[in-house]
Amino acid sequence: MLVVDAAVIITACLSEIGLKALGREELVAPHLMWSEASSVLHELRWRREISAELTTIALDRLTAADVSARRPKGLIEEAWRVADRLGWAKTYDAEYLALARLLKCRLLTSDAKLKAVGSSLVNVVGPSDL
Numbered sequence: 001m002l003v004v005d006a007a008v009i010i011t012a013c014l015s016e017i018g019l020k021a022l023g024r025e026e027l028v029a030p031h032l033m034w035s036e037a038s039s040v041l042h043e044l045r046w047r048r049e050i051s052a053e054l055t056t057i058a059l060d061r062l063t064a065a066d067v068s069a070r071r072p073k074g075l076i077e078e079a080w081r082v083a084d085r086l087g088w089a090k091t092y093d094a095e096y097l098a099l100a101r102l103l104k105c106r107l108l109t110s111d112a113k114l115k116a117v118g119s120s121l122v123n124v125v126g127p128s129d130l
Contacts, residue, residue, distance in 0.1 A: 001026045001105040004067060005096045006036035008110050008127065012065075013037070013058040014050070019065055023130050027067040028103065030075065030095045037062055072102045086117055097121055 002025040009029070012019045019027075041062070045055040078098035079091040088094060093114050100107040100122040107124045109115055118124045 001028055001103060003070075003096055003100040003103065003105060003107045004029050004033070005093075005107065005109045005111065005114070006033050006040065007114075008108050009033060009037050009062065009065065009067070010040050010058075011110055011127070013041070013061040014054065018061050019067075021127065022108070025130075027065075028070045028099070028105075029067050030099050031069050031071055032092060032095060033067070034062065034069070036092070070099060070103065072099070075099060075102060078102055082121060085121070093118075097124075100124075 004022065004027050008022070012021055015021060038059070041055060041058050044050045045052065050058070075095065075098055078101060079095040082094035082097045082101070083089070083091045086094065096107055096109070096114070097118045107118060107122055108127065108130070109124060110127055115124045115126055
């Protein structure tokens with residue numbers, strides 16, 4: 001099992017091979033991942049950084065992604081503890097770390113800052129580590 005964050009999913013949805021790049025692992029994410037990913041895709045289109053056609057493809061990949069939403073008991077509280085421990089005002093990224101902690105699995109991210117800081121709490125890997 002592998003927790004995936006929005007950064008990884010967005011990159012995969014925009015790539016030609018889609019989510020196949022993430023391998024055969026069981027992928028899970030907190031519910032906020034879909035809102036974050038959709039918001040970033042909308043912003044990229046709004047700024048005209050991606051075409052309408054690519055936006056449609058990416059959104060189709062996002063909605064069809066074989067990623068299970070997970071919200072185990074205590075997720076929000078654990079995200080608060082993680083954010084406090086790391087000195088973060090917001091709990092968005094902390095929720096990914098908290099989910100990986102609660103499920104006792106790795107977190108996959110392409111966010112270098114999250115990988116560096118989060119590695120003190122869980123096993124955080126990047127796409128090249130798969």
